[in-house]
Amino acid sequence: MRGLFLSVEGIDGAGKSTHIDALAQAFVARGRSVVCTREPGGTPLAERLRALVLHEDMDATTEALLVFAARRDHLQRVIEPALQRGEVVLCDRFTDASFAYQGFAKGLDLDVLATLERIVQGLPGPRLLQPDLTLWFDLDPEVAAQRLAGVRVPDRFESQPMAFHALVVEGYRWRRDRDPARFVTIDAGQPQQVVCEQVLQALVARGVLA
Numbered sequence: 001m002r003g004l005f006l007s008v009e010g011i012d013g014a015g016k017s018t019h020i021d022a023l024a025q026a027f028v029a030r031g032r033s034v035v036c037t038r039e040p041g042g043t044p045l046a047e048r049l050r051a052l053v054l055h056e057d058m059d060a061t062t063e064a065l066l067v068f069a070a071r072r073d074h075l076q077r078v079i080e081p082a083l084q085r086g087e088v089v090l091c092d093r094f095t096d097a098s099f100a101y102q103g104f105a106k107g108l109d110l111d112v113l114a115t116l117e118r119i120v121q122g123l124p125g126p127r128l129l130q131p132d133l134t135l136w137f138d139l140d141p142e143v144a145a146q147r148l149a150g151v152r153v154p155d156r157f158e159s160q161p162m163a164f165h166a167l168v169v170e171g172y173r174w175r176r177d178r179d180p181a182r183f184v185t186i187d188a189g190q191p192q193q194v195v196c197e198q199v200l201q202a203l204v205a206r207g208v209l210a
């Protein structure tokens with residue numbers, strides 16, 4: 001039986017890392033093998049590309065080429081083999097982030113991103129390899145900034161102005177509205193325990209968690 005591919009999306013500080021841990025535990029408690037991974041990253045090569053994307057100055061096209069190169073390696077070496085073994089893949093960000101960050105926030109042509117998506121995620125015929133389900137942690141960028149203040153040193157993306165993060169949110173909403181069946185939208189402004197319960201309930205409702 002093929003495994004389950006879940007991606008988790010949202011602006012920096014939305015609570016993705018916090019809730020991925022709880023999600024992993026929920027699947028393990030039900031006897032599933034879980035691979036927790038992230039993008040950009042997840043393989044030795046992709047982690048090297050991640051370091052470049054997060055810390056070197058470059059334009060949006062270069063960023064997109066690097067994150068999609070990292071994604072290709074990650075899909076081939078980690079995600080696809082895990083799915084073939086029947087495991088659950090929990091991925092902190094995937095291609096929706098490229099549309100939100102490089103597309104909406106940095107202005108890269110969305111058709112260019114769609115072309116890269118087809119090259120990297122193309123399956124035989126017109127289909128693309130996409131997550132089975134994407135949890136979008138929807139949060140006001142002001143609240144995210146308050147949560148992150150003093151918690152960690154901001155990287156190239158986290159240090160962007162509020163308007164940048166607002167565009168990222170717009171990008172996620174656009175992706176969600178183009179493929180609503182794949183998305184679960186979580187109001188991430190609620191207390192942590194409530195968010196956690198809603199995530200688990202949503203997965204039960206979708207039939208992916210017993």
Ligand SMILES: Nc1ncnc2c1ncn2[C@@H]1O[C@H](COP(=O)(O)OP(=O)(O)O)[C@@H](O)[C@H]1O
Nearest residue numbers: 012013014015016017018147151190191192195
């Ligand atoms: N629902 C919540 N309410 C308040 N604080 C939260 C909530 N979820 C996460 N946090 C805190 O916000 C900060 C950012 O969370 P994190 O999971 O690292 O976000 P992300 O992975 O999306 O960047 C952390 O300090 C975390 O403890």
Ligand SMILES: Cc1cn([C@H]2C[C@H](O)[C@@H](COP(=O)(O)OP(=O)(O)O)O2)c(=O)[nH]c1=O
Nearest residue numbers: 012039040067093094097098101102157158
């Ligand atoms: C996957 C992906 C991430 N990013 C950016 C968004 C994030 O700010 C950054 C790293 O993501 P993330 O792992 O969420 O950072 P952190 O470990 O600080 O929580 O990479 C893109 O710009 N495009 C992409 O395609």
